[in-house]
Each structure stands twice: as C-alpha cells, then as structure tokens.
Amino acid sequence: MSLFTRSRQLPDTNGSAADPDGAPDADDSPPDANTDRAPDADDNAPDANTDRAPDTDDNAPDANTDRAPDTDDNAPDANTDRAPDTDDNAPDANTTDAPDTDDSAAERAPGSGPRGWFGWRHRWPRTARGVTVGTTVLAGALLLFALLLPNRVERLTFDAFVRIPAEGVLLATLLLALPPRPRRVAAVVSGILLGLLTVLKVVDMGFYQVLARPFDLVLDWILLDDAADFVRESFGRSGQVLAVIGVIVLFAAVLVLMTLAAVRLTGLMVRHRPVAARTTLILGVVWITCVTLGLRFGGMPVATKGNAELLENRVDQVRAGLRDGRIFERQAAVDAFAETPPDRLLTGLRGKDVLFTFIESYGRVAIDDPAMAEPVGAALEEGTARLKAAGFTARSGWLESPVTGAGSWLAHSTFLSGLWIKNQQRYRSLTTSDRMTLTNYFRKSGAWRTVGIVPGVRRAWPEGKFFGLDHIYDSEHLGYHGPYFSWTPVPDQFSLEAFERLEHGRKDRRPIMAEIILASSHNPWSPLARMIDWDDLGDGSVFHEIKKEGTNPKEVWKDPERVRTEYRRAIEYSVRSLTEWVERYGDMNTVLVFLGDHQPVPTVTGGNAGKDVPVTIVARDRSVLERVAGWGWTEGLKPAPDAPRWGMDKFRDRFMRAYGPQGGGTGATASPTG
Numbered sequence: 001m002s003l004f005t006r007s008r009q010l011p012d013t014n015g016s017a018a019d020p021d022g023a024p025d026a027d028d029s030p031p032d033a034n035t036d037r038a039p040d041a042d043d044n045a046p047d048a049n050t051d052r053a054p055d056t057d058d059n060a061p062d063a064n065t066d067r068a069p070d071t072d073d074n075a076p077d078a079n080t081d082r083a084p085d086t087d088d089n090a091p092d093a094n095t096t097d098a099p100d101t102d103d104s105a106a107e108r109a110p111g112s113g114p115r116g117w118f119g120w121r122h123r124w125p126r127t128a129r130g131v132t133v134g135t136t137v138l139a140g141a142l143l144l145f146a147l148l149l150p151n152r153v154e155r156l157t158f159d160a161f162v163r164i165p166a167e168g169v170l171l172a173t174l175l176l177a178l179p180p181r182p183r184r185v186a187a188v189v190s191g192i193l194l195g196l197l198t199v200l201k202v203v204d205m206g207f208y209q210v211l212a213r214p215f216d217l218v219l220d221w222i223l224l225d226d227a228a229d230f231v232r233e234s235f236g237r238s239g240q241v242l243a244v245i246g247v248i249v250l251f252a253a254v255l256v257l258m259t260l261a262a263v264r265l266t267g268l269m270v271r272h273r274p275v276a277a278r279t280t281l282i283l284g285v286v287w288i289t290c291v292t293l294g295l296r297f298g299g300m301p302v303a304t305k306g307n308a309e310l311l312e313n314r315v316d317q318v319r320a321g322l323r324d325g326r327i328f329e330r331q332a333a334v335d336a337f338a339e340t341p342p343d344r345l346l347t348g349l350r351g352k353d354v355l356f357t358f359i360e361s362y363g364r365v366a367i368d369d370p371a372m373a374e375p376v377g378a379a380l381e382e383g384t385a386r387l388k389a390a391g392f393t394a395r396s397g398w399l400e401s402p403v404t405g406a407g408s409w410l411a412h413s414t415f416l417s418g419l420w421i422k423n424q425q426r427y428r429s430l431t432t433s434d435r436m437t438l439t440n441y442f443r444k445s446g447a448w449r450t451v452g453i454v455p456g457v458r459r460a461w462p463e464g465k466f467f468g469l470d471h472i473y474d475s476e477h478l479g480y481h482g483p484y485f486s487w488t489p490v491p492d493q494f495s496l497e498a499f500e501r502l503e504h505g506r507k508d509r510r511p512i513m514a515e516i517i518l519a520s521s522h523n524p525w526s527p528l529a530r531m532i533d534w535d536d537l538g539d540g541s542v543f544h545e546i547k548k549e550g551t552n553p554k555e556v557w558k559d560p561e562r563v564r565t566e567y568r569r570a571i572e573y574s575v576r577s578l579t580e581w582v583e584r585y586g587d588m589n590t591v592l593v594f595l596g597d598h599q600p601v602p603t604v605t606g607g608n609a610g611k612d613v614p615v616t617i618v619a620r621d622r623s624v625l626e627r628v629a630g631w632g633w634t635e636g637l638k639p640a641p642d643a644p645r646w647g648m649d650k651f652r653d654r655f656m657r658a659y660g661p662q663g664g665g666t667g668a669t670a671s672p673t674g
Contacts, residue, residue, distance in 0.1 A: 136268060139261035144168070146194040146258060147307060151204035151214065154607060159298030164287045166305040172280045175266050176273065187266040191259030197307060198254055200314075210601050211405040212609055217314055218321030219423040230487070321425070328426050332419055332435050337656055345445040348627055348659035352591045353504065353512045354442065358412060359574045360456075360522040361567070362596025364398065364612040365605045367638060372568045379572045380638040383579035387618060387637075390583045392590075395625055396616040396639035397632075399648040404599040404611045406523070408456075409463075411597035411613075411648060413437075416467060416515075418652035431466045438652045440468035442513040449509070453478070453499045453516040455490035469515065473502060482540030483547045485520065490540070491529035492520040492577040497537050500585050511589070518578065521570040523601060525563070526553040528570055531577065534584060560603050567604045579637070582618060592618040593655075614639050615651070627658045 121128040147165040150156060171190055175183055204214045232240035269276035289295075290303035337345070366376045384394060401411045402422040413430055414421045416437040421427050442448045450470045454461070457474040464472045475489035478498040485491060490498075495518065503512055520529055527550020529543060536542060556562045582592055596613030599605055616637050619625055631654075634640040646654075657663060 136264060139264045142257060142261045143194065143265060146198045148304070149198060149201050150306070151201040151310065152208050153205050157298070159300045162297055163300065163302055163304045164283060164290065165307065166287055166303065167307045169280060169284050169287055172269065172276070173284070176269060176277055176280065183266060183270070184263070187263045188259055191262030192255055194262065195255035195258035197311075198258065199251055201310075208602065209405075211403065211407065212599075212602055212605075213404075214313075214317075216317060216321060216423065218318050219324075219425045222424045321423075324423070325425060325429065328419070328429055332430065332433060335418075335436060336653055337441065338436065340660075342445050344661050345441050346447070346656065346659050347661050348663050349591060349624070350447050351511055352589045352621070352624070353514075354448070354591045355512075355514045355516055355593065356416075356438070357516040357518060357578060357592065357594040358408070358415075358597045359518050359571070359578070359594060360408060360520070360597060361600040362521060362571055362574065362613060363401075363404070363599030363605070364610060364614065365599055365608060366568065366571045366596075367614060368641070369564075369606075371564060372571075376568060376571055376575075377638060379575050380636070383575055384636040384638070386583050387579060390586065391620045392582060392586065392618050393620075393622065393625055393635070394616050394618045394637050395628060395631070395633035395635060396614060396637055397634065397643045398612045398639055398645040399595060399615045399651060400645060401596070401598040401611045401613050401648050404605075404609075405601045406598070408517075408597045412515075412517075414648045415595070415597075415651055418649055420647065420649045431463045437467050438655065439513065439515055441656065443468040443470065448511050448513040449503075450513045451503050451515075453495055453514060455480075455488075455495045456517055456519040456522070458489060467515070473498065478502075480540040482543035485527055485529055485543075485547060485550070486524050486553055487522050488519045488529075490519070491543060492518040492574050493529065493531060493534070493580075494537055494540050494543070495519075496577055496581040497534060500581070504585060518574045520577075521567070521574045524553045524557060525566040525570040526551045526556040528566060528573060530573065531580070534580070563603050567600055575637070586618075586620065588620050590618075590620060591624055592616075594618070612645060613648075627663045631658075 144165075145161070147168045148161045148163055150160050175186055175190075178186055200215065207213060207215045207220070228240055228244060231243045235243070287303045290301070295302045366372050367380075387394060399415075402414050402420055403410050410421045410423070410427055413419075413427055416439055417430055417435055418438075419426070419430060419435070421430060436444070439450055443450045450468055452464060452467070452469040452472040454464075454472060455475045455478060457472070458476070461472065461474065478490055478495060479501070480490045480494055480498070482491070482494070495516070499514065499516060503509070503514065527547050529546055529550075532542065532546070551562075551566060556566055578592075578594060582590065586592070593615070595615035598613060599608075599611055602608075616639075617625065617628060617633075618637075632644050634643045
C-alpha cells in the first residue's frame with residue numbers, strides 16, 4: 001500500500017486497539033470499522049449488514065465491498081475493485097505511481113501524519129495525478145528523443161523525430177520478457193547507456209560543426225583539453241571554470257534523468273503488460289513493413305536503426321584507431337632523404353631566404369564560393385599585379401589538408417614531415433621521433449638560419465625543437481603592445497613587420513629559412529584588424545583604436561552570413577599583409593611559399609566536406625620557378641579550378657627533389673595527383 005493513499009481500514013494490532021463501541025474483542029482482534037457487530041466467537045463471523053457466510057481463512061474483506069478476500073495477505077486499497085498485484089507490488093489506489101517496495105499492505109492509522117511529499121498528494125489528488133501523468137509523458141519523450149536524436153546539427157529537423165527506432169522496439173520487448181529483478185537492472189543499464197549515447201551525439205555535433213567529422217573515441221580526448229584552453233583564452237580563467245563545471249553538471253544530469261525515465265517507463269509497461277505487449281508487437285510489425293516498402297517521411301525513412309549503425313561505425317573507428325599506431329610507425333620509417341649528405345640537400349635554393357607561410361583557415365571555399373569568389377579573387381588579382389610590378393612571379397595549385405575546421409598543427413606537421421598527420425596520436429608519435437622535417441633538412445644543410453614566427457603560441461612549445469628551428473618568436477617576443485583581436489594575439493601585418501625588424505632586415509646575416517604562421521584569419525574572425533601604413537605600426541598600440549572599430553563576435557555569430565562576411569574579410573587582410581610585405585621588403589633572394597592550413601568551419605563552408613587549400617610559390621629569380629615548371633601549377637596567386645591537387649604530405653619530397661641536385665630538369669616533374 002502506498003504511503004500516499006489514506007486507507008479506510010484500521011491496522012491489525014495485537015490487542016492494543018479498542019472497538020468503536022468500546023467493547024474489546026474476545027480474541028483481541030477488533031471488528032471492522034463502521035460495523036456494530038458483536039465479536040465472533042471463532043473469529044469468523046460474517047460482516048455486519050451482510051448475509052454472507054463467514055470467511056474460512058481468517059481474511060475477511062473490507063467493509064462495504066463485495067470483493068473476495070486477498071489470498072496472499074496483500075489486500076488492495078479500499079474503494080477499489082482491482083485485483084491484487086500478483087508480483088507483490090500493487091500500485092497506489094487512484095494513481096499510476098510505482099507500487100510500494102516494502103511488500104506491506106498495512107494501512108496507516110488515522111491521524112498518523114500527512115501522506116506523500118509533505119502531504120500534498122493527499123490534499124490535492126487531481127494535481128498529484130496530473131503531475132504523475134505529466135512526468136510519465138516527459139519520461140517517454142526523453143527516451144524517444146535519445147533514440148531519435150541525430151549526431152549532426154543540420155539533421156535536427158522535425159522529420160528526424162517522426163520515425164520508429166528499431167532499438168526502442170527491441171528494448172521494450174526485452175524489458176517485458178525479463179523477470180522482475182533482471183528487468184530492474186536492465187532498465188537502469190539501458191538508461192545509463194542511452195544517456196551516454198545522447199552525450200556522444202551532442203559531442204559529435206560540436207565536432208562536425210568545427211572539424212567536419214565525428215568525435216574519435218580513441219584519439220580525440222586530448223582535444224577536449226585544447227577546447228578548455230580555447231575557452232580560457234577567449235573568456236578568461238573564470239569563464240573556463242564555469243564552462244567546465246557546467247559541462248560536468250550537464251553530463252551527470254543527462255545520465256540521471258535518462259536512467260530515471262527508463263525505470264519509470266519500465267514500471268508503467270509492467271503494470272499494463274497486455275497493452276504494452278500489443279503496442280510493442282504492432283510497432284515491430286509496422287517497422288518491418290516500412291523497411292520492406294521503403295516508406296519515407298519528409299525525405300527520411302520512417303523505420304530507422306540509426307543508433308545501431310552509429311555504434312557499429314564507432315566500433316570500426318576504435319579498431320582503426322588501435323591499429324593506426326602500428327601503421328604510422330611503418331610509414332614514418334621510410335624517408336627518401338634520410339641518407340642524403342648535407343651538401344646535397346636543397347642545392348637549388350642556396351643563398352635564398354625561403355619563407356614557408358601558413359595563412360590560418362585559408363581554404364578553397366574562399367576562392368570557389370560564389371559569395372566570396374569576387375572579392376577574394378579581386379584581392380588575389382591585385383596582389384598578383386603588384387608583385388609582378390615589383391618583379392615577382394607566382395605559381396599556384398591545390399593541396400589536400402588532413403583536417404578541416406581546426407587542427408592547424410596537424411596540417412603544419414603534415415606539410416613539413418611528409419607524413420599524413422590526421423590525429424593527435426600521430427602528432428605525438430611524430431614529435432617524439434627522429435623523423436626529419438622540411439625545416440630540419442634546411443638546418444641540416446648548414447646553409448640557413450632557421451626561425452619561427454608563431455604569434456599564436458602563448459606558452460612553452462617544446463615541439464619547436466623537433467621542427468629544427470634555431471629560434472622561435474612567439475606572441476611574447478614580437479614586441480607587440482597592442483590588443484588581442486579575439487583569439488589572435490598579434491595582427492598579421494605586425495607579425496610580418498616584426499619578422500623584418502628581428503631577422504630579415506638585419507645586416508651581415510646568413511640566409512634565413514622561416515616558418516611564419518599568420519593568425520588573423522583564425523576563427524572567430526571578429527573583431528578584425530585592418531591594413532594601415534607600415535611606417536605607423538610602431539609597437540602596435542595603434543591597434544587599440546582599430547579594435548574599437550571592429551565587430552562584436554557575439555553579434556556576428558548570430559548570423560551565418562555575417563560570419564562568412566567576416567571570414568572573407570580576414571582572408572583578404574592576411575593575403576594583403578603578405579603580398580605587401582613581399583612588395584616592400586622582398587628582393588632577388590626572396591622565395592615565398594604560402595598556403596592555407598585547412599578549410600574554415602562548416603558555418604562558412606556550408607557543409608562542404610572538401611579539404612583543399614591553395615598553395616603558392618612566389619620568387620623574383622625566375623630560375624626558382626623553372627624548377628617546378630613540370631608541376632603544372634597556375635600562373636599567379638589564384639589557382640585554377642583544375643590546377644593539380646596533391647595530398648599535403650606529398651609536398652615535402654617533391655619540393656626537395658625539385659630543389660635538389662637533380663632538380664630543374666626531368667627531376668622537377670611530378671604527377672599531379674600524387
């Protein structure tokens with residue numbers, strides 16, 4: 001008997017209760033309430049005002065009822081005509097609550113205190129019933145939501161939730177078939193698993209929005225730490241702490257609510273087993289029929305097994321991740337130039353300043369997308385014309401990056417190492433190995449001083465030594481005293497001017513090989529610096545006023561079109577900064593290789609899964625470009641749509657062959673598909 005329902009029976013006592021009329025019962029058993037009969041000598045007298053024969057098993061029914069007595073000592077509540085529950089768990093009268101779990105049918109004595117949560121169920125029974133029904137409906141909706149929730153934002157449509165999930169039908173069948181104790185365990189486990197599945201889908205949404213791929217259960221955990229760092233850099237330490245606490249609380253809440261929902265729905269099905277069994281059978285038949293006929297609603301199949309397919313893909317992903325380490329180890333052991341003597345390395349570039357420059361998020365979308373093609377194309381054409389007027393020529397093609405949306409360091413290491421660095425596990429294996437990168441080979445030759453201009457680095461970067469850089473200038477060592485522009489610590493124009501001041505403009509120096517990372521085009525592209533006169537840059541303080549003129553990222557990111565506009569402007573700014581630097585400071589010995597590291601986030605690409613980025617070589621000495629004539633690249637800063645496309649990992653070896661002792665003739669020719 002539920003504690004939330006008042007009984008009309010008095011409890012059985014051992015001689016302590018008095019008869020309503022004051023006369024004690026002969027055998028210390030009080031007569032039923034609301035009767036005036038004398039005590040029965042053999043304790044089996046019929047009830048008052050009835051003509052029934054006495055009950056022979058000492059289990060007289062309640063007064064004013066015509067039910068047969070309960071044979072298992074679990075009498076139902078008064079004023080109900082339900083049969084007692086055969087599994088010892090009868091629900092409360094007039095409610096759909098779960099039955100009492102203490103197997104007791106004893107009633108509270110009158111005046112023993114309020115029932116329910118501070119007695120509110122007893123005082124407001126209609127409200128209590130409404131809350132019970134509403135909670136049950138919400139539990140069902142929550143489980144259905146978990147089963148039908150897609151793992152990509154663009155699939156969050158009404159159609160996605162008007163389907164029949166095969167996993168739901170099978171789970172209901174299993175829970176109905178199990179005996180009580182295993183059923184309760186299965187309900188709890190099912191709720192926890194559905195909660196974890198929901199969390200995984202939400203994380204997938206975030207990864208698709210940024211990296212255009214799902215979360216890797218083996219290799220991506222380190223990226224969660226990077227995400228926390230990004231929050232700290234964008235919103236401060238307090239914002240990071242609040243965000244982490246919020247994520248943990250939300251994670252726990254999802255697991256708890258999903259588990260409670262599964263347990264509640266399981267109890268409801270058991271109490272209404274015939275209806276639940278028929279409903280499950282009907283849904284199973286409908287699911288099979290929809291699959292057979294291929295029925296669709298709003299372009300989506302009515303019958304779905306999306307969760308099973310998602311889990312199958314994740315199992316394959318985990319297996320591939322566990323095998324990937326061995327595969328990468330074999331690939332890294334192969335290096336065509338490992339035994340090349342230093343004096344035979346990169347002989348075609350001796351005496352030149354070689355600058356490998358990455359423009360953050362400079363992807364193919366900036367050139368091909370109709371909304372951006374005209375302004376970005378105009379900036380590239382203007383840059384080509386200005387460089388040509390200064391005596392420079394350029395050739396451009398396409399490279400396929402291993403990542404999209406983010407993960408710049410993976411793209412940089414792919415380009416420099418000649419290996420496909422597609423995840424953090426490979427990156428760690430690479431940077432703890434003795435693999436020679438393109439920058440290492442410049443250093444090994446002894447003909448160049450190798451430096452890094454990395455304004456995006458704000459703390460210790462031990463990997464810099466792996467890449468063979470003699471000196472690294474991070475955001476703290478460029479002499480910048482201006483403001484951050486959102487994520488970007490130093491505007492591109494200032495970074496290039498600092499490189500000129502600190503290294504390139506020095507007299508009596510050795511040739512330089514520099515790795516330069518331009519970060520102004522890094523997400524979120526708001527606020528954005530703008531070009532000013534190079535002579536006015538000073539220590540960067542001038543950018544305080546420029547930042548005030550910029551846009552607010554919180555407002556920009558409310559509108560995808562504004563995001564795309566700011567991205568396009570950021571790319572134009574980075575390209576202009578670079579081409580104007582070459583025009584201003586470049587000379588006969590300047591060789592510039594610049595490229596994008598990856599495509600921007602899907603908000604900009606519109607869901608395009610392509611990973612292509614532009615790559616360009618600029619030089620005044622025509623013999624430099626003659627060595628790559630066989631590559632078939634497009635003249636100018638803008639690659640043609642049909643220009644050759646290589647994997648980014650192919651560039652290192654082709655570049656070294658083209659500028660090695662055998663380059664310039666047939667050795668410079670390379671397959672365009674790689």
